[in-house]
Amino acid sequence: MIVMPTTYSPMTVARSFQLVEEFELSGRVLHVIYDSQTPRAAIIEADIETFDGVPRHRVVAALDLQRKAQLGKDIVAVERCWEDANLVQVEGICVAPGERDKGLATRLYEALILQCGITLVSDFEQYDGGKMLWQKIARESDHIVVFVLDTEQSAFWPYDGSKVVYDGGCIPEERIWSLSPDQKCHGIVLVAESKTKASQMMEDPARFRI
Template identity: 45%
Template sequence: MPVLIRGDSQMIVLERSYSTATLARRFEIIDEIHFNNVDMLVIYDEKIPFIAIAEAQTRTDNRGEKRHHVVATLELARRKNDDEILEIRQFWEDQQTFQIEGVVVNPEMRDYRLATLLYETLVVKKNLTLMSDNDHYAGGRALWKRLAQDSTGLVVFVLDTEKGQFYPYDGTKMRYDGISIPESAIWSHHPDKVHWPVVLIAQNSERLSTLSVR
């Protein structure tokens, strides 16, 4: 599933909420934030895996039940152990690697960069390695570029899964900062599939502090 944020043609309206009991039973609260004069909880279900931002204050629904309304979600897919991409073990050895399945943000909350916050929280606070999918939609391209340019807690690399190498494909790897690697070397534009094997990788910058990064 592609990343769905403002500007995409495949927009989804998010309608989801959880009872207080479900939230307590199913989720780990990994952060508490405040924006737009509302207290929010960043909640994580490791089993699925799934991360979301929900209102800390409950609302009463039409059945009289108090529920926490969700304003943003991000779904992940765990990489299989036999996937060829895991052959590059020195990059994420002893880490969990997940591919982005989809991220959805309520329309009224899209000016608060909640999608960026969800990515950063998973990488920095849960120490996960995140991988883009192969569908290069406009919203996803903009989000990954913003992560590469603005996020201080993570670093982004470009990986060709067919070659099994990071850009510039000479045995080294170059950090992508939004401008360091040409756009033409990363993205494919429909119906072109020349860069279909290319994905972006986000990892905790502290874990890479001892590595040599160009």
């Protein structure tokens, strides 16, 4: 499980992260930052505070990631679909207590996908919080779309060569999620990408043919 850093030093931010987006929330200026080498991302307060005499940026949300060359053993269709993609898998996300229910996790996902050109893929293990976040993004985001991928079948839902956008309710939930110790849906992941990019790719059916 992700252990969220409470602060970052200005030196760490300058050395390791790129500034992806700046926005205001509740009278504060927040920065979305991304470290493509680790990889990891976070939302921090732009203002610097002093903690025990040391200047630091407060972290309000953090995201652990893992870069993926492919998913599964032999996903030919997916590799062709994402041949130019920057494919990154989510390992864990955490929002600081007191900062939850403000849309920060969704904002972080959208910034990485839209500003950094990343295709985000869910973890194979889904806890209740992660499940609710993906459902919320699928229902409410105006900028990114979500697809359901079976890495064992090497195909997107509905597994007939097409690719259906998941809207948070159009696919039977029991076909996506399974709770431990049940592992029947362990190979299912959710894929989030730019709505514009997805629309362009779906105009070419050959990109999704096995």
